[in-house]
Amino acid sequence: MTPEPDTPAVEETDARHAAKMAKKKVARDKIMATKSGEKGLIIVHTGAGKGKSSSAFGMIVRCVAHGLPCAVVQFIKGAWDTGERRLLTGHFGDLCQFHAMGEGFTWETQDRARDIAAARAGWEKAKELISDERLRMVVLDEINIALRYDYLDIAEVVDFLQTQKPPLTHVVLTGRNAKDELIEIADLVTEMTLVKHPFRSGIKAQAGVEF
Template sequence: MTPEEQNARHAEKMKKKKAARDKILATKTIEKGLVIVHTGKGKGKSTAAFGMAFRSLGHGHRIAVVQFVKGAWDSGEKRVLERFPELVTIKAMGEGFTWETQDRQKDIENAEAAWEAAKASILDPETRFVLLDELNIVLRYDYLPIEDVVAFLRDEKPEDTHVVITGRNAKDELIEVADLVTEMTLIKHPFRSGVKAQEGIEF
């Protein structure tokens, strides 16, 4: 087969593929705010969620970030978002991971306060995108009742508001109510080779 024949064959194949894709896309007509969960042991859960936040911000949408655990961290994402105070609300309401605080009651109180802030942000009619960073962690330790979180997301979240939830070990009930769930799989991580967290990569 000559290069010209190969190119013609490829063009015909791609034409058929495009027609099939266009037909599928024509059936997707629903517009709605999504509940999105990023979970798993691999790196990138919060990173991907902040990427969505930046994307939403790029469209001029008002966004809110509630951090359930990483409140004491100074991150590159936080520094960028703070440059847009007219469109971004950030509430860092944790005091570190539970093995750092070593105070279960304080962790529960922080989780409850963060959840109240999260609900207020989600119900704010001006806010289009809400990131609940590390909510899965507090749910894993039962610092918040999973049934209350699921009921709110299912019954009270405004239809056009996107909510992204991050953290390992997402509970089955949350996965069930979510529209989009991604599990990050760990294959290799430099931490296992003695490399500490790197500025611009981990935070």
């Protein structure tokens, strides 16, 4: 038979918890009262862990849910039939432009000149989209890979984001090994840390998880 709980002790614990949470709420409300501004953010998702593109597409879905026009430029996975591409082009093409510019990872094409040309085309499209003040968010998926291999000039990218991006436009840049120059100008940087990955156990990329 389960013994009856010690009611006074439970009530005392609950009271301490309530007092602690009330104190935390006062402090939190005080902080939030100082945060009233809005600006278009430069957001970087990098690191060896999984979730960089997934997080970016999560924000795109939020934009769509709020009825905010947005756009995606894919620099690497253009040849992939991804779930996010199917969803956005098939159901939300009126709100989200989707441009798959890449032809696959650099080891798949094995043609540096071709990869550079694809990256340049992607960057030209990205500049066009970012400059369109009607778009609230533009995701540059895997652009960090193009920058890592110097397919694009990091100085050019940084200068454009600092001088040409409209004040309220968010730009999200994903991919491993983000350049220091990009991290320096970003408003929000998240590094995904790899702890475990099924690929190391012989599991291939699977629909709904990787694409």
